[in-house]
Amino acid sequence: MIDPTPINESIRQASPALEAALSDLGRRAIFPPDIPFQAAQARGKRYNATIGQITDGAGQALGLPALAAGLGSLDSEDRNRALLYSPVEGIPEMRRLWRGWQRRHQSDLPSTLPMVTAGLTHGLSLMADLFGGADRAVAVPAPFWGNYRQTFHLRTGARIVSAPVYRDDGYHCEAIAEALAGEPPGEPALAILNIPSNPGGYSPTVDERARLKASLLAVADSRPLVVICDDAYAGLVYDPEVPAESMFWELNGAHDNLIPVKVDGGTKEFCFFGGRVGFLTFPFEPESDAAAALESKVKCLVRAAMGSPVAASQVLLLQALRDGEVAERVESVRRLLLDRHRVLDAALSGVDRRLLRPLPCNSGCFALVELASGLGVDADTVRRHLLEDHDTGLVAVGDRFLRIAFCSVRESDLAEVVERLQRGVAELGG
Template identity: 25%
Template sequence: MELARRAAGISPSPTLAIDAQAKAMKARGVKVINFSAGEPDFGTPEHIKQAAVDALAAGFTRYTPVAGIPELRQAVAASLAARGVNYEPANIVVSCGAKHSLYNAMQVLLNEGDEVILIAPYWVSYFEQVKLAGGVPVVIQTGADGDFKVTPAALEAALTPRTKLLILNSPANPTGAVYSRAELEALAEVILAHDLLVISDEIYAALLYDGLTHTSIASLGLEIKERTILIDGVSKTYAMTGWRIGYAATPRAIAKAMTDLQSHSTSNPTSIAQKAAVAALNGSQAPVEAMRREFEVRRNRILAGLRDLPGVDCNQPGGAFYVFPYIGKLLGRKFRGQELSNSTDVATILLNEYQVAVVPGVAFGADPYLRLSYATAMDQIETGLERLKAFISELE
């Protein structure tokens, strides 16, 4: 049997694969410290769960409009308005998670051969989703010295007549980098000058530290807003990863195309999850702030611990819940006779020998790095840091 070329060319998500391996080891009784999972370890707030219970009790279990129930689209519009971006509910398309929203957007925007600018380190699924839509990923490398952010000059240099789209992620996965308003304004000038589209992935917008505030590139004016597809969802902000509710806010023509596409794939997102998302967006935001504060405490601890490790450097992330330490100084050294050639070697040894699950930087287009999520309990962070120290102490 011959698979379609698009299927044969897909690489599985490394983050999900490592997380699955870590969970399988835990199920066997192995005491794994899992820094690989990109999901909060907190439970979904009670009022959100109760809304789902109430929806079940009311029999709200049938098909809904493909783009989401009206009250959820209104709640999304209100939430975005509080962020400084005004959309009508008709501009909102609710999907089965932000990843689904991204997939829909790329499917309706890209033609075969269209080039898409990715900023490395980039979230793993951007690359594969661009390819699945027939696009060509064009990667701009960034470094720790520039806080992993693309400059207008670097963006301009990467453009060709086939460039159609830029994918921007702030706060960023895996680096936690946060673009300032001034930085976004400078990028918007290039986008508008070259008639580009921009997907603005803002899934971590509520998770900011050090007094930073979030700016959406769509808030900078009508002209750039009309070229922006804003992506967000409830997974990270409300500890609702398994509920699978994401959304896009976009110009009306793109929203219609995404809705039409979705009507032939998943149809509507789960009805009761939509009701829960309404409660999340319209209800108390106190649980969100409590989680954000705890994430900041954890960030500070894991950052300090990593910086104390010999041969490890790490930028201070301004948002999300990841650290992205540089391990280039460890490469070339040996562990029990095996030379460490890349981040995959390091991640494999850490999981197999020290029961610490991390994601190799190569998955994000940045090999001499590792991604660690601090969306895990403080005692797990402490134990994980001890195991990382033990690993480095054994290197020759």
């Protein structure tokens, strides 16, 4: 095994807090100088006899006709890229263009060239590998996307610390800080910011963001804090007064002890759910030693689990990123969801509060409703009743909440979905 001390030292030089937050695995991980490393060094040489991919001997894929035909609209260079191995860190042009996309509203703050992951879930699991581990506290605003339990707790033994974020009909900005208050001072911690949120469909207002940021800076006064910005639903904000930019930028460089990491990807942002192209981005300059050290660690873990990321879907995402009208295309999806959100909001505002309480929702793909207390019925019973008697599927979140995915229901059907939900709850507990 190669000694990881020098690259850990590069991370420490850039950010002692980030180095302190590394897990045992994160500390040990370093990209080995084996086949992909040596093949990358041989790229472009007259004779490249390094990598185990079958070509014509001059770098061109021997794509089976059916596969090549499936990629028929691509030019020959992209078709070739799609059929051959991707570099472990991702296809360079696509990484550069995604970085440009991430930075389209600002340009001053440092951010690495994003590392490609197999969807956001894989990016989150890499974060868990690097910074999780036995008993590491991970504060998560609740209710939250349940898969965090699998990625952080089940896989690495990290401890999910639930931070209830809805209080008195509003957003509780200090939830994470309060959740971590009992942790031993000096002990590194993780926090997950999922804005817009799943399952809540909420993004904080300008004032709430300021308070949230201040509370996170206060946490960082007493411990290294890695803030994972899960930007799965980036940009899907329906209130013009509410900021749509990732908190990654606001937290970037704000405190020596606070390191934001951006987890994002084409899944929801570009409606490319099946493509499984995600990204991990750190708050350092692309050419810095810290960026190289973190890239080495991430590449080591990607290589260990999946070899290299899928090339064909990266090439497809690349086509979208090269499209001069991509921003308009993404905006037209946002506008479609904005219309659905407006209709759903109107329907939910009319529900009987003795049965249901809609939680504030201004963004994302979902709205959350809470069952009124004292009904004597739990969310999963309502969910099953809606399936069996009302031909309607919602998701139960914990005992008290139901999630409506308005991203996947026609605008004209949303009022009926709410009507059925209300009727179903009334039949069970009204």
